[in-house]
Amino acid sequence: MAFIAKILLLGSGELGREFVISAKRLGAEVIACDSYAGAPAMQVADGFEIFSMLDGEALKAAIAKHSPDYVVPEIEAIRTEVLAELEAAGQKIVPSARAAVMTMNRDRIREVAATELGLRTSRYRYAESLAEAEAALAHTGVPCVVKPVMSSSGKGQSTVHQAKDIVAAWDYAVANMRGDRARVIVEEFIAFDYEITLLTIRHKDGVSFCPPIGHRQERGDYQESWQPTPMSAQALADAEAMATKVVDNLGGHGLFGVEFFVRGEEVIFSELSPRPHDTGMVTLISQNFSEFDLHARAILGLPIPPVKLLAPAASAVILAERESADFRFEGLADALATPGGEVDVRLFGKPTTRPYRRMGVALAQADSADAARALAAKAAAAIRIVG
Ligand SMILES: Nc1ncnc2c1ncn2[C@@H]1O[C@H](COP(=O)(O)OP(=O)(O)OP(=O)(O)O)[C@@H](O)[C@H]1O
Ligand SMILES: NCC(=O)N[C@@H]1O[C@H](COP(=O)([O-])[O-])[C@@H](O)[C@H]1O
Ligand SMILES: [Mg+2]
Known part of the structure; x- marks a missing residue:
């Protein structure tokens, strides 16, 4: 088989799974890694490896075994010193070993943002x-x-x-x-009016943005997201300028999820992921190219097309309530038939549940972001995890 590139994916959750699909559509071969068997991205990849990515020796061995063109982190918990060492020896790390090292620990990225770049933070x-x-x-x-x-x-x-x-x-x-x-x-604690994720793509021709994504969190975890979210031109320009500074500092090519709190006209940097963001799953239904397509294109050195919003859209998570290794989903047909707009669903295929584990996401398009939120929430509620 003639693949255009070989990718070793470090982390195989729902975000990795959609990334594998996008990268494979462009002709890449993907080996998916995680610490447990049957992880979502492994189910759609060309091959898989099971080991703890915090184990430096196991990580080195997997990279040596596959000699990938690109190592693509999908989670933060990785022995990032190994990535830095291998990058120095010529291995391509996405977007860069510096980005993986700096975002693995909140204190490192906070020092970059607040001290080195002088961005407004809490x-x-x-x-x-x-x-x-x-x-x-x-x-x-x-x-x-x-x-x-x-x-x-x-x-x-x-x-x-x-x-x-x-x-x-x-x-x-x-x-x-x-x-x-x-x-x-x-x-x-910032009593913000709203918070956003600004998907920022650093690619061969410069830096591009997706329209801002609004989201709501509970227990520090995302519950729903929507796009676009209303924002003044000045606040958006400030967020874009701050995001550009951070991604230029971290370097490399790929998509980043840059998180901001907005209070009045004040834009406050929170943190970022040097990879697709969970709140960005809304782009699976809202945009001409999803955050996963854009990440794949940027990594592979391909052109980034103008990002178009197809319609106001939203996502709502489907969470488990208890621990189980023997469960089933009910209500998929009802969810997909929810009236009021266009509905889609992703069930991630995680082999076990635990309280609050994200098992799927409902996606909706409607006439307004508020209508899409209501529709996505209804569709998500129609899906029950039984067992
Ligand atoms: N200083 C703060 N003031 C107000 N709310 C906050 C603050 N820090 C975090 N939050 C709330 O908690 C959410 C999660 O925080 P944060 O993004 O730092 O956590 P995380 O564990 O890195 O989450 P993820 O990995 O999903 O991005 C934020 O999106 C926000 O809603
Ligand atoms: N906010 C980070 C995030 O959303 N990460 C996503 O969750 C997966 C882990 O899920 P799990 O804990 O259910 O295995 C990760 O692999 C990634 O796809
Ligand atoms: Mg966050």
């Missing part, structure tokens, strides 16, 4: 003990948000409303962090 301090967390809270004030520096999808994150609650927040962060060194960021 006030923050780091803490490595309860005493330091208490001192950090004295700096930020309450309410504040406490997050392990190594975590994603809101794991270990909580909001402290009263100073005494810092004890529980510290314990919760430490119990739910990745890695073995207890370290948290304590951030001023």
